[in-house]
Amino acid sequence: MKFFKSFLFAAGLLGVASACENECRQAADRDFIEKYTPLVTELFDNFETNVKATFGYEVRTHIALEANLKNAFFKSKQALMEKMHGIMDYGIFGKYHARCYKVDTPGCPNYYCSEVCGSPGSIIYYLDDVLQRTREGVIKEIKGESEENGKYDQLIWAAVTKILGKDVDKATLNKLRQDYLKDLENFRDSTDNLCAEECWEKWAPELVYLLQGYD
Secondary structure (H helix, E strand, O other): OHHHHHHHHHHOOOOOOOOOOHHHHHHHHHHHHHHHHHHHHHHHHHHHHHHHHHOHHHHHHOHHHHHHHHHHHHHHHHHHHHHHHHHHHHHHHOOOOEOOOOOOOOOOOOOOOOOOEOOHHHHHHHHHHHHHHHHHHHHHHHHHHOOOOOHHHHHHHHHHHHHHOOOOOHHHHHHHHHHHHHHHHHHHHHHHHOOOHHHHHHHHHHHHHHHHOOO
């Protein structure tokens, strides 16, 4: 993107980055996780709101249901957050992991150099690609776990049936399940809107600043 190229040149960031050790890789992963966390939280909060609306009558007539649902959504989000470090690390260093060598080609390190650098400081040159890879990783994880009978579905539906299974007839429960599955599908589809170029441009200055600090 022209945005990042102009940003880097204007800031005078061209240079050579040193090899990255494990500690700075983890720190870089955490920086990216902090950016995605509010977006992920918003996705799950909206999903929870929609599901509680679907079970509106049942929530009002079964006091324990709301607490059960809240706990199920917490566990669902927590399951994702526990995988975020791996998602970020693969999205960043799964591709940009080579040793960094000093090169004389103008504008290096870049895709045309003999080696693709993998230290956090060098990642600023590939920020568009790194953000796209991390975004795709988060979306893939959420979509995979939000399939019918996937982890999120199992947690949420178990919370429902634990409360409603004893005194709601099977036909009503099946109808509620179908309505809830629409919420689940909408949640899965909503991940396609997770972050975008405008969000990357907002993140870029701070990420560049943080990543440079590790080299």
